[in-house]
Amino acid sequence: MQYIPNIIFLFLLVAGIGYFTKNILKVIRNIKLGKSIKEIDNKAERYANVARIALGQSKMVKRPVSGALHIIVYVGFIVINIEVLEIIIDGLFGTHRVFAFLGPVYDALIAIFEVLAFLVLVGVIAFWLRRNVIKLKRFWANEMKGWPKQDGNIILYFEVVLMILFLTMNGADLALQNMGADHYTQAGSFPISGFLQPLFEGMSEATLILIERAAWWIHIVGILVFLNYLYFSKHLHIMLAFPNVFYGRTTPKGQFKNNETVTAEVKMMMDPNVDPFAAPPADAPAPEKFGASDVMDLNQIQLLNAYTCTECGRCTDECPANKTGKKLSPRKIMMDTRDRLQEVGKNLDANKGVFVPDNKQLLGDYITTEELWACTTCNACVEACPVSIDPLSIIMDMRQYLVMEQSAAPNELNVTMTNIENNGAPWPFNQQDRLNWKND
Amino acid sequence: MSEQLHVPTMAEFMAQGKQPEVLFWVGCAGSFDDRAKKITKAFVKLLNNAGVEFAVLGTEESCTGDPAKRAGNEFLFQMQAVTNIEVMNAYEVKKIVTACPHCFNTINNEYPQLGGNYEVMHHTQFLKSLLNDGRLKVEGGKFKGKKITFHDPCYLGRANGEYEAPRDLLKKLEVELVEMKRCKSKGLCCGAGGAQMFKEPEPGNKDINIERTEEAIETGAKIVAAGCPFCNTMMTDGVKGTGKEGAVEVMDVAEMIASAGEL
Ligand code: SF4
Numbered sequence: 001m002q003y004i005p006n007i008i009f010l011f012l013l014v015a016g017i018g019y020f021t022k023n024i025l026k027v028i029r030n031i032k033l034g035k036s037i038k039e040i041d042n043k044a045e046r047y048a049n050v051a052r053i054a055l056g057q058s059k060m061v062k063r064p065v066s067g068a069l070h071i072i073v074y075v076g077f078i079v080i081n082i083e084v085l086e087i088i089i090d091g092l093f094g095t096h097r098v099f100a101f102l103g104p105v106y107d108a109l110i111a112i113f114e115v116l117a118f119l120v121l122v123g124v125i126a127f128w129l130r131r132n133v134i135k136l137k138r139f140w141a142n143e144m145k146g147w148p149k150q151d152g153n154i155i156l157y158f159e160v161v162l163m164i165l166f167l168t169m170n171g172a173d174l175a176l177q178n179m180g181a182d183h184y185t186q187a188g189s190f191p192i193s194g195f196l197q198p199l200f201e202g203m204s205e206a207t208l209i210l211i212e213r214a215a216w217w218i219h220i221v222g223i224l225v226f227l228n229y230l231y232f233s234k235h236l237h238i239m240l241a242f243p244n245v246f247y248g249r250t251t252p253k254g255q256f257k258n259n260e261t262v263t264a265e266v267k268m269m270m271d272p273n274v275d276p277f278a279a280p281p282a283d284a285p286a287p288e289k290f291g292a293s294d295v296m297d298l299n300q301i302q303l304l305n306a307y308t309c310t311e312c313g314r315c316t317d318e319c320p321a322n323k324t325g326k327k328l329s330p331r332k333i334m335m336d337t338r339d340r341l342q343e344v345g346k347n348l349d350a351n352k353g354v355f356v357p358d359n360k361q362l363l364g365d366y367i368t369t370e371e372l373w374a375c376t377t378c379n380a381c382v383e384a385c386p387v388s389i390d391p392l393s394i395i396m397d398m399r400q401y402l403v404m405e406q407s408a409a410p411n412e413l414n415v416t417m418t419n420i421e422n423n424g425a426p427w428p429f430n431q432q433d434r435l436n437w438k439n440d
Numbered sequence: 441m442s443e444q445l446h447v448p449t450m451a452e453f454m455a456q457g458k459q460p461e462v463l464f465w466v467g468c469a470g471s472f473d474d475r476a477k478k479i480t481k482a483f484v485k486l487l488n489n490a491g492v493e494f495a496v497l498g499t500e501e502s503c504t505g506d507p508a509k510r511a512g513n514e515f516l517f518q519m520q521a522v523t524n525i526e527v528m529n530a531y532e533v534k535k536i537v538t539a540c541p542h543c544f545n546t547i548n549n550e551y552p553q554l555g556g557n558y559e560v561m562h563h564t565q566f567l568k569s570l571l572n573d574g575r576l577k578v579e580g581g582k583f584k585g586k587k588i589t590f591h592d593p594c595y596l597g598r599a600n601g602e603y604e605a606p607r608d609l610l611k612k613l614e615v616e617l618v619e620m621k622r623c624k625s626k627g628l629c630c631g632a633g634g635a636q637m638f639k640e641p642e643p644g645n646k647d648i649n650i651e652r653t654e655e656a657i658e659t660g661a662k663i664v665a666a667g668c669p670f671c672n673t674m675m676t677d678g679v680k681g682t683g684k685e686g687a688v689e690v691m692d693v694a695e696m697i698a699s700a701g702e703l
Pocket residue numbers: 315318319320321322328329330374375376377378379380381382391392395
């Protein structure tokens with residue numbers, strides 16, 4: 001009988017991690033629906049980027065207030081996870097504060113955890129105020145209505161509850177230690193929960209144990225629930241930000257990729273030895289679709305981008321089109337891509353892993369042409385993104401589809417392109433007049 | 441004026457069996473747009489003055505394909521690119537300078553994969569190198585002490601990380617350089633990029649160039665310095681649109697240097 005709590009704990013742990021793993025495998029499967037990427041170059045630079053941008057949060061602090069708050073919560077989150085390790089060992093083996101043998105080191109660790117937990121609380125409350133009381137504009141944009149707005153708050157509530165449980169657990173533990181209760185070894189130093197002691201005054205040992213145990217259990221169960229919440233949330237970025245930054249672009253932002261299928265075609269047309277009217281060989285593969293109209297046409301990095309997006313809106317906040325009232329919002333481009341990808345994933349789940357056409361696609365059903373044509377390709381969104389997401393590349397791929405597969409450019413652009421084709425300039429001037437300025 | 445301009449072509453150099461020091465890629469705006477042509481000429485004056493042996497392609501130059509690519513027409517872009525690359529490779533071009541950040545970006549970043557490998561410089565970078573080599577004198581002249589703000593072209597700044605060359609030149613002009621709220625990597629686009637120059641904007645509540653021009657005017661600058669013919673047009677229209685015509689002027693950095701040196 002004595003092992004029942006350990007067995008329950010083991011069960012919860014396995015279930016929690018198991019379900020989470022199942023969903024992460026889905027994320028990976030969905031990302032792999034995208035076009036595969038060629039070999040990754042510049043590895044050294046990429047690792048350096050992970051260290052600087054993801055671990056070091058270098059882009060977060062470009063906005064000092066939210067950057068500082070985020071660093072507190074981020075550091076708190078990572079460091080307090082060391083404590084979770086102890087909780088798991090205690091839970092599995094029925095020990096209590098198994099790392100207590102570390103003595104002064106343990107005292108210091110617990111003290112650090114407590115201070116961080118307190119700072120996280122402060123940070124999270126500040127985040128909540130920014131979202132709900134100050135109502136920062138970027139959190140109240142159109143694409144943030146409904147679930148995204150709720151999601152942002154739910155994450156904050158989770159963190160508040162977890163931190164309070166953690167401090168309550170420690171506070172009750174300290175009271176029990178002071179009481180000399182069995183099993184509650186003298187260990188740890190409690191700079192924050194020490195202040196909670198008056199709350200526990202006069203409580204019996206049994207009540208205190210009940211509080212301590214309850215806080216301990218709800219805390220660890222809460223962590224497992226939160227872990228599983230990630231998949232449904234923009235909070236997934238706490239894991240994906242690292243690979244995403246790794247795969248982020250290392251070439252100049254102005255360098256848009258050249259479509260290699262087109263290159264092959266152009267080379268053939270320019271080659272005097274090739275008969276342009278020859279029929280394609282019978283075994284020629286079906287012509288590749290140009291650009292993207294749905295998530296499967298995007299590449300795996302773009303899909304990883306979509307899952308990583310934190311919905312922070314820094315991109316949209318810098319977007320010249322969005323700032324001047326156009327429909328385009330680079331954040332929405334990322335959210336739409338993720339939503340559509342999730343929809344495709346569910347379709348796969350429901351149909352034994354085979355995608356059954358649903359008469360929907362990213363273009364039109366999620367992202368409108370009006371949004372796509374409003375982009376100035378200024379790269380402000382790419383520059384602003386704290387986790388190296390490139391919304392512009394998706395916009396460009398979709399424009400390519402519109403123009404090359406559907407000839408659906410705005411009319412003025414068709415005129416421009418005809419001019420380029422005929423006169424070598426976007427305006428109707430003759431190429432033979434190109435040097436006339438010299439004599440003007 | 442025009443007789444002072446010395447603008448040899450690659451074909452002329454070739455005929456003499458010579459190679460110029462650098463190819464000046466004029467670009468479509470620089471060749472045809474009335475406002476941009478003035479920038480082209482100012483830059484040529486500076487080149488002539490510094491004794492730079494340059495050449496242009498003249499009638500052999502064609503659109504780089506940037507607007508086509510950004511509009512989504514990859515095929516047209518690559519046709520343009522390959523045609524231009526063939527011409528330039530035939531002339532064995534090694535080094536290119538251009539006053540258009542879009543041409544600069546395209547040739548520098550997107551041509552290499554298609555067989556065009558050149559050292560490409562934006563004219564502000566090139567002018568700075570002339571200055572460093574002592575071939576070009578830049579002095580304040582009439583701009584000395586004047587309040588001036590610089591508008592970063594997206595395709596020079598964010599796209600290629602060059603923020604300092606134009607500013608260094610402006611500092612040499614001894615101007616009082618004031619920055620806009622959004623500058624350098626956070627600079628706001630003028631609204632022309634991505635082929636927007638050639639179409640009406642989508643519905644919204646403001647034009648991007650007005651938003652940007654207002655920001656420039658807020659600094660109290662009398663001159664908005666630009667480094668791109670398209671930004672120049674957008675900002676000039678913005679100045680008109682905000683009723684500041686006559687009070688605020690939009691000038692290319694090259695025009696300012698030429699005009700300060702009374703060229
Ligand atoms: S590149 Fe396009 S989407 Fe991104 S900020 Fe600029 S205009 Fe907006």
